[in-house]
Amino acid sequence: MREAASREAVIESLDHEGRGVTHVDGKTIFIEGALPGERVTFRPYKVKPNFEVGDVERVIEPSAQRVAPRCPHFGVCGGCSMQHLEAGAQVAAKQRVLENALWHIGRARPEVLYPAIVGPVWGYRYRARLSVRMVPSKGGVLIGFHERRSSYVAPMESCPILPPHLSAMIPRLRELVAGFSAPDRLPQIEVAVGEGITVLVFRHLLPITAADDARFAAFAQAEGVQVWLQPGGPDSAYRLHPKSAPGLAYTLPEFGVSMAFRPTDFTQVNMGINRVLMRRTMQLLDPRPGERIADLFCGLGNFSLPIARLGAYVVGVEGSDALVRRAAENAVENGLDARCEFHAANLFEATEDSLAALGHLDKLLIDPPREGAIAVVKALGDDAPKRIVYVSCNPATLARDTAVLTNEKGYRLRGAGIANMFPQTSHVESIAVFERGGFA
Known part of the structure; x- marks a missing residue:
């Protein structure tokens, strides 16, 4: 051709x-x-x-x-797509993406455009999944994100969107993996950073040897990290070195909440933006004592516990049994279990009856994955909450769901705006508020 x-x-x-x-x-x-x-x-x-x-x-x-991209791997690595655009212009472009999606897909315009939520544009990524490949023709072990439009691994020496200590660790990680008994059978390293703790989860397809174990122990001590192994699915992950160490957690100081999590749990990658997004969300949701509020796709309780701290009763629903358990444990640890209940359910199959089974709700928070919450919004009945706060990681599915809420369910799109959760990338995180009836 x-x-x-x-x-x-x-x-x-x-x-x-x-x-x-x-x-x-x-x-x-x-x-x-x-x-x-x-x-x-x-x-x-x-x-x-x-x-x-x-x-x-x-x-x-x-x-x-x-602008000149900061990362020497930009253009080859598929992790970032916008390093050549000035940071403020990135935010403006993402705001336009949201507005265009809401109009062209949802045929709706927000009554108010909220100021963009912004923060540091480098060193923000506290969670990452790094691919590992043994490629002798390229010098041995490669560790990094996939190349653009390719399953190949970009030969990274550093990564400025990772915290500096992790970026600097990449060459030493390559040396570590290259010395293993079966370096070609270790396809992935998952990174999770909490409050003063860094965990590296090594996915491995063969049992490790005594020599491998010793290398892991030395690396953990030298780098001040926890080394975990994952022989199977995410729930199979366990700490290898050090044998005893504190667990991962992040805090939401404004709400006096500490969230414990496992390194393979879903959490927001950008903890600074998550804190500001939490403040904006609570301002818009306005939880009050005596109210009953549902948190759908609640995960490990990221939004649920601040809602409860502000005095409302929370009904959290999540598809993962493991995350439901974690949310309940976090509620207990924060002394909020009396104002929380959590349930496991597939919200992609929500019906009017399944939502009604949650009981009367004064308000609703929705924070779905990229697929959106079409089943939930279609299932809202006559007794649906008068205010919905929708946190989205995909403008297209938010806009699709907006069309249902505004055209079929009688809601107004009171406001919307973005949170720059992933600087240097085209990913758009956003928040929207819907109201119907005579809500004050």
Whole structure:
């Protein structure tokens, strides 16, 4: 197949993946690495009847918002897509992605646009899943994120979105893995950072040897980390070295809450933004003593416990039995179990009857995964809460669910805004508030 020829274009906008968008002869073209207002040359790598996707070859007229990427692996590593765009412009672009999704998919515009929630743009990623591959042709062990559009592992020496101590540890991790008895049977290292504690979970496909164990022990002591092993699924993970050590936890000081978690549990990657998002969420939800509030997709209680701390009674629902147990344990540890109850249920199969079984609810918090909460919003009946706060990690599914809430369920989209949970990437985290009836 003949390689597509290089062409020139002027970039009109950014799409939801951080790619430049232009139109040539009526065809939409997405160009990776291009920014609005720039004149570039590009070469397509995917050509379809209605659209093309390509890579920038040369920036002829750069945008004033273009900056030099901090990471030497940017453009090869698939972990970041927006390091070439100034940080404030990234936030503005994400706000436009949210607004465009709400309008074009949900046919709704928020009555109020909330100020963006922002924080540090480097060193913020407290959770990560690093792939490990033995590639002799590239020097041995590779540790990092996948390359763009590839299952190959980017040969990373550092990563500025990880906390500095973890970024600096990557070369030593490579040396550690290279010395194992079966380095090609250790496909993944999961990283979890809590309050003063760093855990590395090594996924391994063969039993470790005594020599491997000794290497792990020396590494844990030298680096001041906990080494865990995961021979099977996430629940199989266990601490190897040191034998006795405190567990992971993060705090929400504004609400006097400490959340214990296992390194393989789902938690927000950006703890600083999570704290500010929590403040914004509680302001918008406004929990009050005597109210009964449901927290759907509650996880280990990230939102549930602050709601309870503010005096309301919380009904948390989550699909994972393990996370439900963790939420209940966290409620006990924080002295909030009298104002909390937690249930395991598949919310992707929610019905009007299953929601009604939770009892009368004054307000509702929804924090679903990328798939959104379409079954939940469709199941809302006449007795549904008058206020819903929806925390989303996918503008498209938020917009889809917004259409149901505003067109079928009688809600108004009172406000929406973004939280820059993943700087340097195109990922958009957002929060939206819906109300119906005569809510004060």
